[in-house]
Amino acid sequence: MLRIHFSPADLGRIHLAPGPDPAWETLLSLHVLGSNDQDPGMRSWRARVGGSLDTAARPLLRLAPPRGYSPDFLTPAQGADCMESGIELIVSTSRTQLRTDMATLGQQRRLPPWAEVLANGRAEALRGLGTALRRYHQQALAPYWPQLRATVDAERELRARAFLAGGTDRLLGSLHPTIRWEPPVLLVAYPVDSELRLEGRGLRLVPSFFCRGTPITLRDTSRSPVLVYPVARGIGALEPAGAGTGADTLARLLGRTRAATLCTIADAEHTTGHEIARRLDISPASASEHATVLRDAGLIRSLRVRNTIRHTLTPLGIELLEGRSWAPGGDRAHALAGRTGP
Incomplete structure (x- = not known):
């Protein structure tokens, strides 16, 4: 059993990772x-x-x-x-x-x-x-990151709802079947007996797709405390993004990461570069570069809102994703390939 001891200050310093680590x-x-x-x-x-x-x-x-x-x-x-x-x-x-x-x-x-x-x-x-x-x-x-991201995002939404419904008690008490909250101690099923005293440092919670069985933490208790716990993966196998779909053709046309950038912008209107980087697990500089190429190709438009650049699809970008204008060998496909590069 792993026993994580909270002080009153620690209860206000619980952080949920923004996505899969x-x-x-x-x-x-x-x-x-x-x-x-x-x-x-x-x-x-x-x-x-x-x-x-x-x-x-x-x-x-x-x-x-x-x-x-x-x-x-x-x-x-x-x-x-x-x-x-x-x-x-x-x-x-x-x-x-x-x-x-x-x-x-x-x-x-x-x-x-x-x-x-x-x-x-x-x-x-x-x-x-x-x-x-x-x-x-x-x-x-x-190749599997979109599925990992979607699964962890769903878990984060559940934890946010738990917190809004019942504060830290509900959040900590609903993390995983192997975890039990008995204030001020979080009891975690663990291979060995261990004590982790937070002592005002707080706790970083990391939902994980590949975490199996029981949660895991660092052996060195002097480092910033973290608890990694399994998410419910749902039904179905782990498959590469776009397996068996037209996404493969789009990836060949634009390049896999650039195609994924376009799809990410389509998923959430007014997407920021930081959100693209986080969801695709690329650097902010790389996300900015891909967005610039897509904008130059006329597939997205970008708008500055205060200090943030937000991206949205253009009608041409929508057509491309819906498959109306990018059939292999089509004139539009050749034009886009020349404008966007690999």
């Missing part, structure tokens, strides 16, 4: 990939990813075993709004923490020779770790 989803998906999980909803994902995992990403399976400890530095306590930001935080981990975390991992399993180089904070090892994380995310998570 890229670093936690990376770590927990590695746990699923390396396990014998027979969940039908994950079976096709495990087969697709496990059968063709990028060679550069394979060492991550040694860093993130499905059972036992995984290094805390792989999941920065403050969270990140996209994978690139998360990688920057991970590769800037102090040598002290690298040594401590890797030594803890080494106590439970035999480590390969490169682990010592990483523990010493060698620049080439950290660059290799960044490359491994980037390749893994691109292959195992990015």
Whole structure:
């Protein structure tokens, strides 16, 4: 059992992550990939990813075993709004923490020779770790991110309703069947007995698609407190965005990320660049670049509202998404391909 002790100040410092945390989803998906999980909803994902995992990403399976400890530095306590930001935080981990975390991992399993180089904070090892994380995310998570995002967004909406209906008591008491709120202690089903005293630091709640069974937290209680808990994934398998739909043709025409940007703008009128970056797990600069190309192509229009730029579809953008003007080989499709690029 994990016991999380709240002070009165902590009850006012509960934060719900704004979306799926890229670093936690990376770590927990590695746990699923390396396990014998027979969940039908994950079976096709495990087969697709496990059968063709990028060679550069394979060492991550040694860093993130499905059972036992995984290094805390792989999941920065403050969270990140996209994978690139998360990688920057991970590769800037102090040598002290690298040594401590890797030594803890080494106590439970035999480590390969490169682990010592990483523990010493060698620049080439950290660059290799960044490359491994980037390749893994691109292959195992990015194609499925819209489904992850939608699932976590639905969970966030439920937690918001719980808070509005009954405050922090209702919020903490409804997180997950394995969690029980007995003020001022949050009781969490856990593999080992552990105590976490918040002491005014608050608690960051992270709903996770790949979290399986019981919630998880950092072993190092001196770091900013976080509790990651499973969301209800619903019925159906985890499938790449646009699988079996015309979205594949749109992605070939515009490029996958640019097509996803257009779809994101269509989903919510007057979308901001920050919202695009958050939902697609890309940097704000990348979101701005894709929006600029779509605007130059006449697919969206942008309006400045105070200090924020908001985007909406043009009639041409609507036609493109509805499939009236982008049939392969059509004149409009060729014109757009020339204007938007890859």
